[in-house]
Amino acid sequence: MEIRLEQVSKDFDSVRVIEDLELLVHDGEMIALLGPSGCGKTTTLFMICGIHTVTAGRVLFGDRDVTHVPPQERNVGVVFQSYALYPHLAVAENIAFPLRIRKEAKEDVEHKVRKIAATLHIDSLLTRRPGQLSGGQQQRVALARALVRDPAVLLLDEPLANLDTGLRLEMRSELRRIQQATGSTAILVTHDQAEAMSMCDRIALMNEGQIEQIATPSEIYVRPRNKFVASFIGSPPIAFCSGAVSENMFKGPGFKFELPERLQAAAIKPDSAVTLGIRPEALQPGLDIPVSGMIAFVEPQGRETLYGLQLPDGNMLRSVQAGGSRFKLGEHVRWGLDRESLLFFDPDGSGI
Amino acid sequence: MNARRAPWLLTMLLVMVSLPILILYTWLFVDSVSVSAPGSIWPKAFTLKNWRFLFETIEGHASIWRVTFNTLVFALCTVTVVIGTSVTAGYALSRLKFPFRAQFLGGVLILHAFPSISLIVAIFLMLRLLGLYDTLAGVILVKASLEIPFGIWVMKGFYDSVPWEIEMAGIQDGASRFQVWRRLILPQVQPAIAALAIFSFIAAWSEFILPLVLAPSSETQLLSVYLAGLLTDDYLSDYGLLKAVGLFYILPVMVFYLFTQDKLMNIYSGATKG
Ligand SMILES: Nc1ncnc2c1ncn2[C@@H]1O[C@H](COP(=O)(O)OP(=O)(O)O)[C@@H](O)[C@H]1O
Ligand SMILES: [Mg+2]
Numbered sequence: 001m002e003i004r005l006e007q008v009s010k011d012f013d014s015v016r017v018i019e020d021l022e023l024l025v026h027d028g029e030m031i032a033l034l035g036p037s038g039c040g041k042t043t044t045l046f047m048i049c050g051i052h053t054v055t056a057g058r059v060l061f062g063d064r065d066v067t068h069v070p071p072q073e074r075n076v077g078v079v080f081q082s083y084a085l086y087p088h089l090a091v092a093e094n095i096a097f098p099l100r101i102r103k104e105a106k107e108d109v110e111h112k113v114r115k116i117a118a119t120l121h122i123d124s125l126l127t128r129r130p131g132q133l134s135g136g137q138q139q140r141v142a143l144a145r146a147l148v149r150d151p152a153v154l155l156l157d158e159p160l161a162n163l164d165t166g167l168r169l170e171m172r173s174e175l176r177r178i179q180q181a182t183g184s185t186a187i188l189v190t191h192d193q194a195e196a197m198s199m200c201d202r203i204a205l206m207n208e209g210q211i212e213q214i215a216t217p218s219e220i221y222v223r224p225r226n227k228f229v230a231s232f233i234g235s236p237p238i239a240f241c242s243g244a245v246s247e248n249m250f251k252g253p254g255f256k257f258e259l260p261e262r263l264q265a266a267a268i269k270p271d272s273a274v275t276l277g278i279r280p281e282a283l284q285p286g287l288d289i290p291v292s293g294m295i296a297f298v299e300p301q302g303r304e305t306l307y308g309l310q311l312p313d314g315n316m317l318r319s320v321q322a323g324g325s326r327f328k329l330g331e332h333v334r335w336g337l338d339r340e341s342l343l344f345f346d347p348d349g350s351g352i
Numbered sequence: 353m354n355a356r357r358a359p360w361l362l363t364m365l366l367v368m369v370s371l372p373i374l375i376l377y378t379w380l381f382v383d384s385v386s387v388s389a390p391g392s393i394w395p396k397a398f399t400l401k402n403w404r405f406l407f408e409t410i411e412g413h414a415s416i417w418r419v420t421f422n423t424l425v426f427a428l429c430t431v432t433v434v435i436g437t438s439v440t441a442g443y444a445l446s447r448l449k450f451p452f453r454a455q456f457l458g459g460v461l462i463l464h465a466f467p468s469i470s471l472i473v474a475i476f477l478m479l480r481l482l483g484l485y486d487t488l489a490g491v492i493l494v495k496a497s498l499e500i501p502f503g504i505w506v507m508k509g510f511y512d513s514v515p516w517e518i519e520m521a522g523i524q525d526g527a528s529r530f531q532v533w534r535r536l537i538l539p540q541v542q543p544a545i546a547a548l549a550i551f552s553f554i555a556a557w558s559e560f561i562l563p564l565v566l567a568p569s570s571e572t573q574l575l576s577v578y579l580a581g582l583l584t585d586d587y588l589s590d591y592g593l594l595k596a597v598g599l600f601y602i603l604p605v606m607v608f609y610l611f612t613q614d615k616l617m618n619i620y621s622g623a624t625k626g
Contacts, residue, residue, distance in 0.1 A: 084521035086522075
């Protein structure tokens with residue numbers, strides 16, 4: 001089922017939390033709502049499932065306008081951040097609850113519960129209480145409860161946030177497998193970019209109640225629409241330094257180079273201020289645009305090493321290089337920038 | 353402190369503190385089945401004469417069984433009204449938005465702290481006006497209303513501790529607000545309901561002033577009033593009888609308490625444990 005938000009806004013006590021939000025999720029797609037804490041991800045999710053009413057705008061499932069449809073009639077499966085299992089019911093009854101409310105026949109309920117439990121590998125837990133389950137198991141039960149009635153839409157609010165690291169990695173692919181197996185249209189809320197990148201078809205990056213960019217994981221990384229997107233996506237983060245452009249040349253602190261072709265066409269005004277974004281992999285020894293500086297920190301990370309390169313004007317660039325630490329703290333080096341993967345932003349922060 | 357000796361010391365201390373009460377109860381029991389010389393505390397002989405009130409009506413007083421029945425009806429009805437009101441009102445105050453919610457909560461708290469005895473004249477007049485004076489229904493209503501603020505407050509506290517997401521999950525699963533309350537929320541505050549029921553039962557059973565003033569006649573009399581009647585009867589100076597009736601009066605509460613005390617603790621710990 002396609003989900004469409006049109007010009008949706010939400011006020012809490014006259015404080016605007018979501019402003020004119022536009023979002024289109026295709027049928028069968030898994031999209032990530034990614035953004036810093038407090039940016040309105042959960043609020044957006046709750047407007048889609050109907051827990052929050054919208055202040056303005058429309059919510060559509062396919063062609064059906066559900067803006068004023070009560071949550072009970074929207075057929076949306078939600079996995080809450082805290083899982084919200086019913087503590088007094090056994091796992092089987094937790095999963096069966098939505099079906100029991102619909103007064104489905106006893107054999108149907110049993111059959112469906114057993115089937116979804118098998119899909120999620122929780123068959124052996126059906127008689128236990130939620131309090132007797134580990135975090136990962138509770139999460140699966142919550143997912144089973146959301147999926148058991150074939151929801152039109154599946155909403156996941158930070159489903160992996162409460163798991164420990166190992167389990168989180170495992171559940172990433174597991175969640176994706178289940179979403180694809182059931183063919184549900186899903187929205188995954190997360191503040192973890194690695195999760196969004198690895199699990200979803202597209203990412204909607206939110207900030208302060210608005211969507212900054214919707215794109216595929218690689219697109220949003222390679223072509224961020226603005227400085228916020230560029231700095232939120234990517235780890236270790238991008239570094240910025242300001243400079244000026246004139247006659248297709250960029251003049252930065254201590255270096256100067258010819259703009260890549262795609263920017264020459266963009267016809268930047270002469271002598272205008274431009275911010276340069278340098279991802280850690282775009283700064284490497286032996287590349288063609290020379291940059292000199294002093295190594296300010298060295299962080300070995302096993303397979304690769306992260307260096308901090310301090311420019312003469314105090315600006316700090318980051319570089320990720322394969323292998324062990326070949327350079328020492330305080331060493332003066334002359335590295336280079338990769339022209340094609342540099343990012344450029346105009347003074348108000350939008351990408352060029 | 354030595355971990356091994358600690359429970360020992362604690363037990364000793366508790367025994368010391370509760371010893372006077374234990375002695376009093378024992379004495380009460382012994383006296384109710386024995387004869388002793390006037391002025392002496394030591395029993396002389398065993399007797400069941402003091403318990404004769406169970407089989408015959410004492411002159412000038414109501415029948416014990418009538419009074420016991422009244423007390424039971426009074427206590428059970430009070431419990432029903434208190435639970436019914438607190439369980440619903442507590443939920444509304446915890447979860448629903450409605451006008452004057454804050455004022456209502458404040459009012460409930462003030463009512464809880466209000467000394468009920470100062471209302472007695474007004475209540476008396478009101479019951480007269482309503483034609484409920486000297487009826488069990490009248491005292492039940494009054495006793496229940498005085499217990500309800502506490503009940504609402506306790507229930508609200510328990511509802512507050514049930515996560516909001518559970519309710520939203522229920523709604524999302526297709527249940528109506530009422531179904532959510534009935535099938536998902538009530539089971540989780542069930543310990544509180546049990547505790548509150550026990551609490552109000554004991555409170556009603558031991559209530560004295562209200563029935564004394566509002567339902568004094570022998571048709572509607574409660575055990576506490578009956579006992580006080582015996583105590584102030586000038587023609588009756590049978591202390592053995594008084595002690596037997598007193599024991600008869602507190603026995604159900606003590607037995608009840610013995611079996612339910614662990615549930616009663618819930619009201620003070622204020623948490624739902626799964
Ligand atoms: N029920 C509410 N009442 C008032 N403000 C709220 C409510 N829910 C969320 N907010 C506010 O809305 C903003 C977005 O919250 P939320 O959607 O929970 O953020 P996120 O899930 O992205 O961390 C926050 O500033 C939060 O304080
Ligand atoms: Mg959130």
